[in-house]
Amino acid sequence: MKRNSTILLAILLTAFAWISCKKDNPVDEDGLLITTRRECSVSSFELLGPDYVSVRVGTAVIDTTAQTVNVTVQFGADLKNLYPQFSLAQDCKLTPRITGRTDFSDLVNPRKWTVISGDRQVKKPYTVIVSVQPR
């Protein structure tokens, strides 16, 4: 009886130690999972107006070598109040974070975002170049 109890206790202790010492998956400062993926690119880009309707004319041209996004917006789009939307390669994240309306009205100094890979080791700055459709 005593022997059985000792064995049971030993099994329980081992299981407990195994569970409690299991290594947690690593997360970054934003609470996002850090993976082993090294892909680092923008796959698609959208620009929404204040009415949340796209103001894009045609598809945004993404050059992953030059790290640029060229997008033409409709005539009359309010460049000071646009919502950009990026689609990124798997596990990537974007910095600075997009928290709301963004001002694209300074066409001479286009806005830049940096894409960071899933393993958080590769960082690629992308420039978003906006041009306005002629009237």
Place this chain on the structure above:
Amino acid sequence: MIDNFKKTTMQYSSNYFTYILLLAVPLLFTTSCKKDTYALPTASDKLQNQAIKRTLGPNIVGQNIEFAYAMAILPSKGKLVACTAEASIAGAPGTYMENRSFYTAQTGADVGVTVGSPSVTSGNTTTVTYNVDTSAATLRFYYVIPEAARGKTVSIKFTATSSDGESISTTMGPYTIAQMDMKLGLKVSDNNLMYISIADTTVYNAADAAAHAASIDLVYLYRNLTTSAFNHALVAPAADAQYLPGVTLPTGVNRSAKLLKTFNLQDHNLAPNLQYGGLFIDDLDFQKIDLSGQPNFAINLKQEAGVWVETTDGKYRAYIFFNTVTAAGTATISMKRYTLKN
């Protein structure tokens, strides 16, 4: 010794189990076999009444608040004599009570049966006097919200009286009356009725706009361009000339405004005939919306689109809804307007 102890313990356990079972089984029977008793409710022998408010959304000056007021008495006790609605603030002209009692036919249609003489409104009170022998009826009351009630609260006290001298009342409310105004079905057309005044909630042509230059906030225009999607637009007179192609503004028309395009905001007051229901813009929306940093033009507007507007003097905020648009450069718009400062 040990064997004896085990035996005794087992015996005790067995006895306990038997006792619990004996107690539990009758209890179960008592609970499950309890006979439910039901008796038909006895109708009250008093005069009774009940009221509901039928209209939804904000209470806007000039619009109706509709109520349905039901009253009944046992036929053996008497019949209905009169029905009165007394408002805390007298209703505007047009306030009345139906002299027909409605029921819903199998088709779903409301069918009215005349039960009294047409209502008489005197001051705050509207009365229907019954002229048929009836002991139950539901009358509808339409309270037209008067200007005097703007920003205040209104209560309606319904009273029914019966032939046995009884009287019963129900008070509905208080209901807050909105500060905002509403104007429906304004016709605008490119090159004609194209100057919109939020202050006047009116649309002017060029000649009239010149006479009301200080109150013109927006210009409606339509351009069917091949190079861009301009289409229907609302543009402040002070906007960049590229947003007013081919427009020669009347003398003195030069105000600016802040505009915010919106889609999928089909206010049920402004678009009552559309299938969208249950969505209303109220005073609070005008108070909360932040239009700072918004442009003074809104291009490429479509049917059922809307535009939030703030006048350049900060006096008014408005929501303009495009009910219909045509490719001929006309549109029907409706407007809710809120006064920020007098």
